[in-house]
Structures are given as C-alpha cells and as structure tokens.
Amino acid sequence: MSESLDKQKKDLSQLNNDYATKYGFHDPVDYFHRGAKGLSHELVEMISRLKNEPQWMSDIRHRALDVYLSKPMPQWANTKMLSEIDYNDIYYFMKPVGENSTDWNDVPEYIKKTFDRLGIPEAEQKFLGGVTAQYESEVVYHSMKEDLQKQGIIFLGMDDGLREHEDIVKKFFGTVIPMTDNKFAALNTCVWSGGSFIYVPPGIEVKVPLQAYFRINAENMGQFERTLIIADKGSRVHYIEGCTAPVYSTDSLHSAVVEVIALEDAYIRYTTIQNWSHNIFNLVTKRATAYKNATIEWVDGNLGSRLSMKYPCIQLVGEGAKGEILSVAFAGQDQHQDTGAKVIHAAPNTSSRVTSKSISKDNGRASYRGLAKVHKHAVNSKISVECDALLIGKNARSDTYPTMEIDCEQVRVEHEARVSKVAEEQLYYLTSRGLTEDDARLLIVNGFMEPFTKELPLEYAVELNRLIELEMEGSVG
Amino acid sequence: MTDKKALFEFKDIHVRVEGKEVVSGVSLSIKAGETHAIMGPNGSGKSSLSNALMGHPAYEITRGEIYLDGNNLLEMRADERSRAGLFLAFQYPLAIPGVTVANFLRTALQAHRGKEADMSDFRKLLKSEMKALSIDEVFATRYLNDGFSGGEKKRIEILQMAILNPKMAVLDETDSGLDIDALKTVSTGINRYHNDANAILLVTHYQRMLNYVKPDFVHVMMSGKIVKSGGPEIALKLEDLGYEWVEEEVNHRAGV
Numbered sequence: 001m002s003e004s005l006d007k008q009k010k011d012l013s014q015l016n017n018d019y020a021t022k023y024g025f026h027d028p029v030d031y032f033h034r035g036a037k038g039l040s041h042e043l044v045e046m047i048s049r050l051k052n053e054p055q056w057m058s059d060i061r062h063r064a065l066d067v068y069l070s071k072p073m074p075q076w077a078n079t080k081m082l083s084e085i086d087y088n089d090i091y092y093f094m095k096p097v098g099e100n101s102t103d104w105n106d107v108p109e110y111i112k113k114t115f116d117r118l119g120i121p122e123a124e125q126k127f128l129g130g131v132t133a134q135y136e137s138e139v140v141y142h143s144m145k146e147d148l149q150k151q152g153i154i155f156l157g158m159d160d161g162l163r164e165h166e167d168i169v170k171k172f173f174g175t176v177i178p179m180t181d182n183k184f185a186a187l188n189t190c191v192w193s194g195g196s197f198i199y200v201p202p203g204i205e206v207k208v209p210l211q212a213y214f215r216i217n218a219e220n221m222g223q224f225e226r227t228l229i230i231a232d233k234g235s236r237v238h239y240i241e242g243c244t245a246p247v248y249s250t251d252s253l254h255s256a257v258v259e260v261i262a263l264e265d266a267y268i269r270y271t272t273i274q275n276w277s278h279n280i281f282n283l284v285t286k287r288a289t290a291y292k293n294a295t296i297e298w299v300d301g302n303l304g305s306r307l308s309m310k311y312p313c314i315q316l317v318g319e320g321a322k323g324e325i326l327s328v329a330f331a332g333q334d335q336h337q338d339t340g341a342k343v344i345h346a347a348p349n350t351s352s353r354v355t356s357k358s359i360s361k362d363n364g365r366a367s368y369r370g371l372a373k374v375h376k377h378a379v380n381s382k383i384s385v386e387c388d389a390l391l392i393g394k395n396a397r398s399d400t401y402p403t404m405e406i407d408c409e410q411v412r413v414e415h416e417a418r419v420s421k422v423a424e425e426q427l428y429y430l431t432s433r434g435l436t437e438d439d440a441r442l443l444i445v446n447g448f449m450e451p452f453t454k455e456l457p458l459e460y461a462v463e464l465n466r467l468i469e470l471e472m473e474g475s476v477g
Numbered sequence: 478m479t480d481k482k483a484l485f486e487f488k489d490i491h492v493r494v495e496g497k498e499v500v501s502g503v504s505l506s507i508k509a510g511e512t513h514a515i516m517g518p519n520g521s522g523k524s525s526l527s528n529a530l531m532g533h534p535a536y537e538i539t540r541g542e543i544y545l546d547g548n549n550l551l552e553m554r555a556d557e558r559s560r561a562g563l564f565l566a567f568q569y570p571l572a573i574p575g576v577t578v579a580n581f582l583r584t585a586l587q588a589h590r591g592k593e594a595d596m597s598d599f600r601k602l603l604k605s606e607m608k609a610l611s612i613d614e615v616f617a618t619r620y621l622n623d624g625f626s627g628g629e630k631k632r633i634e635i636l637q638m639a640i641l642n643p644k645m646a647v648l649d650e651t652d653s654g655l656d657i658d659a660l661k662t663v664s665t666g667i668n669r670y671h672n673d674a675n676a677i678l679l680v681t682h683y684q685r686m687l688n689y690v691k692p693d694f695v696h697v698m699m700s701g702k703i704v705k706s707g708g709p710e711i712a713l714k715l716e717d718l719g720y721e722w723v724e725e726e727v728n729h730r731a732g733v
C-alpha cells in the first residue's frame with residue numbers, strides 16, 4: 001500500500017497546480033444556471049469550487065480529466081451499445097435549475113407498475129422516480145448515526161467524509177483504483193459527487209448492516225458516486241447499497257467507483273442490488289484490497305439498465321486473505337449485463353471463491369467476464385470459480401470469457417461453467433403437482449437464484465423474488 | 478358410456494412419443510376404494526401410459542378418453558389434471574435446485590387450494606406426514622431431489638401424495654430403489670393414504686410391493702397393450718413363472 005501511496009504523491013507533485021488560474025474563476029451558480037453539458041476543465045474547477053474542496057482533491061480531478069481524455073473507449077464488451085452514449089450531451093454535474101427533477105408523468109409506466117406491485121410507499125416512489133431529491137428516512141439514519149458515533153464509526157456521504165475526515169480520505173482515496181485504471185474510473189475521479197464514506201476503527205464490529213438507503217439523496221444515487229470503505233485492523237462491517245425497486249433517471253450514463261480496504265484481520269461484506277431503468281449505461285469500477293487474514297465479500301445483484309459493465313475485484317495482498325464474489329445478473333429485453341469478477345492472489349495461502357449466476361430472457365444477453373490471477377509467490381492459494389447461466393426463451397444469450405493467469409505452481413484452481421435452460425421435464429414435474437407453467441418457471445428461476453438470494457437480508461430477498469416474478473410475467477419458455 | 482360408478486376411467490388410449498406408438502389401446506376402469514396394479518416387463522409402455530394420463534406434453538394421446546370423477550381430463554393440461562385430483566409418483570423424479578421441499582410443497586398445496594396455505598398449519602401437516610414416512614426433518618429444507626438417493630426420492634414422491642391427497646394416485650415403480658425397510662415404510666404410507674374415496678394404480682415391474690399394498694386387480698401390460706387382467710393371484714404367478722408365461726398364453730391365444 002505504501003508503495004502506491006508514494007507513487008500517488010509523486011504523481012501529484014508532477015502536476016502543475018495552476019488549473020484554477022488557467023481556467024479562470026466563474027460564478028459556479030451562474031455556470032449551472034446556464035446549464036453546460038459536456039466535460040471541461042472549467043466544469044471540473046466549478047465542481048471543486050462549489051464543494052469548497054481542498055486543493056489536492058481539485059488537482060486530482062483535473063489530472064483525472066486529462067487521463068480520461070487521453071484514454072480510448074474500451075474496445076471490448078459491447079462496443080456497439082457503448083457507442084450509443086453521446087458524451088457531449090451529458091450533464092456531468094448538477095443540471096441547471098429547473099431541470100433537476102423529473103416530472104412524475106415522465107416516469108415510464110413499467111417503473112410505476114413495478115413500484116405498485118412491490119408496494120413501495122409514495123414518497124419513496126417519487127424519490128426513486130427522480131421526482132424528489134430527498135428520501136424521508138433521514139430520521140432512521142440520524143438515530144443510527146448517533147449509535148455509530150459512540151463507537152467511533154464513521155458513516156457519511158463522501159462529500160461530508162472529505163470535509164470532516166480529510167486525513168483519512170487523502171490517505172486512501174484512489175489507492176485501490178487509481179485514476180489511470182480505466183477510462184471510466186478516470187471519468188468518475190474527475191467529476192465524482194456523492195457516494196458513501198465509511199471508516200471502522202480497529203477491533204470494532206458493526207452489528208447492524210450499514211445501509212446507504214437510509215441516507216440516500218439524489219446525489220449519491222447519482223451518476224458519478226464515489227465510495228470509500230476502510231475497515232481497520234480486526235474490525236467487521238456489512239455495507240448495503242441500492243434497492244431492488246427500479247430507479248429511474250434521465251441521466252443515461254452512470255459510472256461509480258467503489259474502493260474497499262480491509263486491513264489485517266478485518267471483514268467487509270459489500271452488498272449491492274441495482275435495478276436501473278432501461279435507459280441507463282452503468283459502468284462501474286469496484287475493487288477491494290484484503291490485507292493479512294482479512295476477508296472481503298462482494299454480493300452483487302444487477303438488474304435493469306441498458307448495459308452494465310461491472311467486474312468486482314478482490315486483491316488478496318496479505319497472507320491468508322480470503323475473498324468471495326457472489327453475483328447475479330438478470331438481462332431482459334434489449335439489455336446486456338456484462339458482468340463478472342476478478343480475483344488477484346498476491347500472497348501465500350490466500351483463497352477466493354466466485355459464484356456467478358445469470359439469467360437471460362427474451363433477447364437479453366448476460367456475459368461473464370472473469371479474471372483469476374495468481375502471482376508467483378502466492379503459494380498454496382485456492383481459487384474456485386463457478387458460473388451458471390440460465391436461458392429463458394430461444395433468443396436469450398449468454399457468454400463466458402474467463403481469463404486465468406496462474407504464475408504459481410502450488411495452487412488449486414477449480415473452474416466450472418454451465419449453461420442451462422428451464423428444462424421441459426422440470427416444468428412438467430412441477431405442473432404435474434398443480435403449479436401453472438408460469439408459476440413452475442418462476443419457482444425454477446427463484447431456485448436458480450437461491451444461492452444468491454439466501455445471502456441477502458430477508459426484506460431484500462423477498463423483494464428480489466417479487467421483482468423476478470414481475471420480470472418473468474408473460475415470458476414464454 | 479362412462480360407468481357412473483368408476484372414479485377413474487380411461488378407454489382405448491393410444492400414445493405416441495417421438496413419432497412412435499408406444500401404447501396401443503389401453504382401457505381401465507377404477508372405482509373409489511380400489512387398488513389396481515399394472516405389471517409388465519421393461520419397455521412395455523407402463524411409464525408412457527402413466528405420463529400420458531398425467532398430461533406430459535411429449536406423450537401425445539392420439540386416441541382415447543380419460544375421465545376422473547366425471548371430468549374429461551383429455552383437454553386439460555398437467556396442472557389442471559393435478560388440481561382435478563390426479564397424481565403421478567414418478568419413476569425418475571427430477572431435481573429442482575434451490576427450491577426446498579417445504580417451499581415446493583407449500584406452493585403446490587396453495588395451487589390446489591387456490592389460496593395461501595397457513596404457515597403454521599402447513600408446518601404441522603408437513604411434520605406429521607414426514608414423520609409417518611420416516612423422513613428426517615432436515616429434508617424439509619433441502620432442495621427438492623437435489624442429491625437425493627433413489628430411495629429418498631421415492632419417499633418424497635409419496636410425501637407429496639400424502640400432502641396433496643389426490644383422488645387418484647398413479648405410482649410408477651415406487652418400489653424400485655427401496656430396500657426392504659424402506660419398502661415397508663413407504664407401503665405403510667400408501668396404505669395410510671388409501672381410503673374408500675380414493676383409488677390407487679400401482680405400476681410396477683416386480684410384485685414385491687404388492688405384498689404390502691394389496692391390489693384388488695392386476696393387469697399385465699406387454700408391447701403397449703393390456704394382455705391379461707385378473708385378481709392378485711396373477712401377480713404371484715408372474716413372480717414364479719416370469720413374463721414368459723403370459724407371453725406364451727398370449728401367443729397361444731393369437732394362434733401363433
């Protein structure tokens with residue numbers, strides 16, 4: 001870690017810190033009144049000014065913009081869909097006044113229908129539909145916050161985190177995912193806003209899962225959220241973000257960066273369920289570093305969106321570190337879930353397990369893109385990767401792109417990939433017990449997802465099953 | 478005309494699978510309270526007949542009629558036949574990964590009742606029926622037939638029957654894969670279910686289960702036809718003499 005920190009300090013020292021003078025100072029409010037689309041150093045400067053950030057963060061943003069502009073678009077995954085994004089037609093920060101919220105009438109019918117069927121209360125519907133910018137359960141959050149504060153646990157929005165705990169943020173920001181990692185990580189780094197900041201002090205076990213939903217607002221459901229979680233030595237925490245209900249947004253590009261750090265003997269589980277409206281491109285970089293005997297678990301559910309590209313990664317850098325990635329993706333009509341997992345074993349006696357489940361329906365496409373890398377000195381490491389794809393309908397598609405880079409001989413690797421269809425015989429078996437064909441198919445699909453669902457808190461599991469039920473409605477085998 | 482007193486009746490059933498006729502004109506009339514057995518060598522069409530009666534889409538009934546309690550089953554799908562009171566215990570039950578036995582049974586029971594099955598009532602029912610069949614309680618939370626032994630699957634089939642309590646139960650080779658103790662337990666379970674209002678059709682290659690579940694009538698099936706019908710004595714004779722005995726008799730009758 002110290003190595004990468006040093007590198008970053010060096011990177012920063014090479015910056016010429018004159019962006020502010022170079023790009024001038026405008027009145028931020030005026031700027032956003034005019035409502036500029038597209039990316040520029042002026043915009044980046046505005047964001048920094050408006051947030052009243054320390055200079056080093058502002059420098060990082062400017063530098064990230066240069067990195068972003070210098071990197072080509074990915075030439076892999078669904079390049080055709082990626083080319084649908086018009087990068088000049090996007091508000092990279094707030095929208096001009098008056099355009100900030102959606103009219104309830106503009107929220108698509110299928111979203112409203114899903115809200116109703118899931119029994120989502122009206123206030124919450126308005127929030128998820130992008131009509132209101134704030135969700136009322138702030139109250140829950142505040143009482144929870146007091147409890148946490150007593151134990152020294154920090155759970156804040158990323159902007160507040162930077163303001164109130166600059167030292168910690170400065171130490172860890174960008175150390176797991178450097179801005180140079182990929183084009184979208186660079187994009188996020190230059191315009192990030194919102195997201196969560198969590199720090200758990202040594203030896204502290206956070207008893208209840210920390211749910212982003214409690215302190216959610218439009219910004220951190222936003223386009224370029226930035227999350228940083230640090231579990232100090234021997235601490236334990238479970239963080240949950242997202243919700244199973246669909247989230248509607250008129251901003252089509254969403255690109256989050258999530259950095260997670262488990263120091264010695266720490267345990268972090270990060271649970272995400274995302275269900276974006278069908279117009280969204282969701283291009284996320286998520287990565288965790290596990291130090292000696294630490295454990296990281298990603299539990300990641302992806303529904304909705306037009307294209308999702310998300311490959312949670314775990315770097316096992318300390319001896320005995322463990323990682324688990326459990327993911328599920330549901331690709332319906334005109335959707336592509338390009339998801340996967342990366343495990344990097346860089347220390348001896350490390351172990352990882354990847355379980356990836358995908359369901360493709362109608363002409364939906366689910367791809368698994370995986371990397372398993374074992375460094376030379378990572379002796380006695382264990383990797384197991386299991387990919388299960390379920391196809392529903394004749395036009396559904398699934399692909400698997402596993403990459404193995406094993407530079408160590410003393411290592412145990414297991415890899416299994418299966419593609420299955422809902423078998424006629426299974427349907428017949430269940431219908432012969434009185435279930436209609438639709439119910440039978442749903443039961444089979446829910447069963448397929450069960451290894452994932454059973455890891456979720458009960459209310460999420462119930463909601464996810466109900467959601468799958470809605471998605472499955474009217475489908476033909 | 479349909480015999481008013483028959484609970485389950487099928488007439489002149491012809492079944493085609495994969496373009497081949499495998500059942501050629503089978504008829505049977507079963508009254509409430511009765512136990513019938515269809516015996517026959519492997520490949521004689523017993524499972525094809527059972528599946529066709531249940532409504533398996535791959536087993537096309539090209540000719541014939543089926544009535545259960547006066548209802549014409551022929552135009553019904555498998556789920557409708559099930560809800561009308563027909564049950565088939567499968568020779569080879571399939572696994573449904575991720576779906577627990579308890580969840581599955583509750584879903585099936587709800588499908589039959591057309592309403593939610595009260596959780597605590599259901600648990601009680603499940604517990605007592607599992608106990609009666611000597612099925613360990615942990616099976617309630619295991620995934621349906623996933624990694625079950627042959628014998629465990631058969632017990633679970635009978636458990637399903639006990640819970641759904643059908644009017645007419647067709648049991649396809651339920652005895653196969655069972656050791657002698659399991660055979661006794663499963664047979665006890667079947668007899669416990671059986672009453673004056675329902676009926677059983679045992680489909681089997683061997684007669685050993687018939688020692689415990691006593692049939693009133695035995696029918697011998699060969700090459701897609703019922704070639705001989707009579708009382709339980711036929712089963713015993715088959716046990717002694719094998720199917721060649723019936724075969725010779727049939728050939729003799731046909732003047733071959």
Ligand SMILES: Nc1ncnc2c1ncn2[C@@H]1O[C@H](COP(=O)(O)OP(=O)(O)O)[C@@H](O)[C@H]1O
Pocket residue numbers: 494495499517518519520521522523524525526535
């Ligand atoms: N799904 C199927 N596809 C093709 N042939 C089948 C199928 N099911 C049964 N058969 C054929 O039908 C005949 C009767 O088989 P089956 O009904 O299983 O007999 P039994 O149950 O008496 O052993 C056999 O020749 C078998 O190969």
Ligand SMILES: [Mg+2]
Pocket residue numbers: 523524525568649650
């Ligand atoms: Mg058979």
